[in-house]
Amino acid sequence: MERAIAKRFGLESPEDWMRHANPRSVITRFTTLPLLVLAVWSRVWLGWYSLIFVGVVVAWSMINPTLFAKQTKIDSWWSKCVAGEYFWANRDKFPVADYHYGVIRVLTFLQAxxxxxxxxxxxLLDVWxxxxxxxxxxxxxxxxxxxMVWIYEEMKDHAGELERGT
Incomplete structure (x- = not known):
């Protein structure tokens, strides 16, 4: 499932993942949720025209992962997050330790x-x-x-494959 989601965001090759590993990509991606909330709330002022802003935010979330320059090294917390997600999404190729599975399920449930x-x-337009x-x-x-950083740290022997795009 993670691979299908990644594909939707243009993350198909290791090079794509290294573009998203650019800290600017990860940090600016954090703007998506507040912008989406603002776009949805704008229905109060704009009516159906708010869908334009919702569409812009959705488009931003789709292009953001591949918008920035390719990161050459995995050396920041932000790029380690993305590298860990790469290993997790490709765990059939890179065996991730079993003790991560339960925690990731719980965290995914909490996000949902x-x-x-x-x-x-x-x-409900309930601010709180x-x-x-x-x-x-x-x-x-x-x-x-x-x-994901923890997973990266355990898998970093394979990071060269990701950095080289192999």
């Missing part, structure tokens, strides 16, 4: 649960529920990314 809370908050949903999603996502 926060997303539901966020969606309900946006639907929306803010709580955003915080919930971000905290669980950061914990997930920290787990």
């Amino acid at each position: 649960a926060g997303g539901v809370f966020l969606i309900v908050g946006m639907y 529920m929306t803010i709580a949903g955003v915080v919930w999603v971000y905290l669980s996502k950061m914990w997930f990314l920290d787990r």
